[in-house]
């Protein structure tokens with residue numbers, strides 16, 4: 001069984017992430033969207049909330065699972081018997097950091113491949129921080145995140161004001 005893991009912070013999931021998830025679901029028997037619990041940025045949503053928002057956005061994708069992980073990504077990959085790390089590339093600016101991570105992961109286990117998928121052009125400017133900034137200033141985020149999670153984003157931002 002070909003299993004790919006798509007790791008990230010997903011704070012919150014955007015249409016850019018959904019684009020990568022939908023396209024990778026066609027390439028693997030199973031895709032696990034793995035929410036990082038211990039990443040260095042201070043998240044707006046808890047890991048459980050981030051997982052729930054992704055889960056709710058996944059309608060019609062039966063071979064995609066949502067999970068979370070802590071610690072080394074490679075340990076998680078091994079625990080799931082996965083063979084591939086899936087990453088999205090939005091712009092040249094992502095490349096250097098992603099390249100470094102991919103090489104470090106290869107050093108940790110050369111049997112695990114990292115594949116990069118180009119994010120669709122219309123989402124190439126997106127980031128979760130930008131979504132939060134625009135929404136917190138009252139701007140419209142329709143079309144940039146899955147429609148059914150938009151109220152959750154505005155509601156959560158209100159609680160931190």
Ligand code: COA
Nearest residue numbers: 007008009016017036072073088101104119126127128129
């Ligand atoms: N569409 C829209 N936005 C996207 C995107 C896409 N397709 N792909 C990435 N982004 C955005 C994210 O929203 C995020 O935006 P933000 O900074 O505004 O929050 C930004 O790009 C970075 O993505 P992120 O999900 O935070 O991923 P990352 O590339 O920094 O990697 C982990 C995060 C968790 C995968 C990585 O740190 C990791 O593997 N940690 C585990 C520890 C470990 O094993 N370390 C050694 C690995 S070498």
